[in-house]
Amino acid sequence: MRHYACLVLRYPTDGRFLPWGFVRDGVQFDAPVKVALISDDIDVLAQMAVNGGGIARLASFVAGPLIDKQALVPLFAEDCCHGAHAVPEPMQVYACVTDRQAFTSKVRAFVSHLEGCLADAGMAG
Structure with a gap:
């Protein structure tokens, strides 16, 4: 992720960034990201991703309809991880x-x- 423009969510309550957590071989880690845009609005991040602004970590209820309309492409689907050895960590x-x-x-x-x-x-x- 550090080589790609990433669209990062900032929690509006305390200013922290939503971590980009992954699991590899049972071990959790946060991927380093190259921040291209920061927003506290997940819909803004989704629209930026749709318009080619970068990669976003989105909740499934936001990304799902956009994926269904083929406006977004999932990078880490269960059936296709493009050779990745890690999978996204579920959000808490x-x-x-x-x-x-x-x-x-x-x-x-x-x-x-x-x-x-x-x-x-x-x-x-």
């Missing part, structure tokens, strides 16, 4: 509450629903 999703009393039955049901959605999308681990 967390649900946070201010305290245990905030974890009401409604919140518990919502978290359960999210877990089901992630499992259906193949993102549950």
Whole structure:
């Protein structure tokens, strides 16, 4: 990734960059990237990638429709890794509450629903 223009997501809450994590032979590592553009808006990064601005690490719900329309090409698909020896690390999703009393039955049901959605999308681990 250090030889290609990379479109990098910056978390709006704390300014950190979304790491480009990969797994090779069971070992996780963050790939060095050549930053071409930084944004805190994943849709902006997706449109930049569509318009040839570089490589972006996108969530499947953003990239999927663009891949289906052949506006984007996945670099690390399960059936084709172009000779790569590493695979992208799945993104982590967390649900946070201010305290245990905030974890009401409604919140518990919502978290359960999210877990089901992630499992259906193949993102549950």
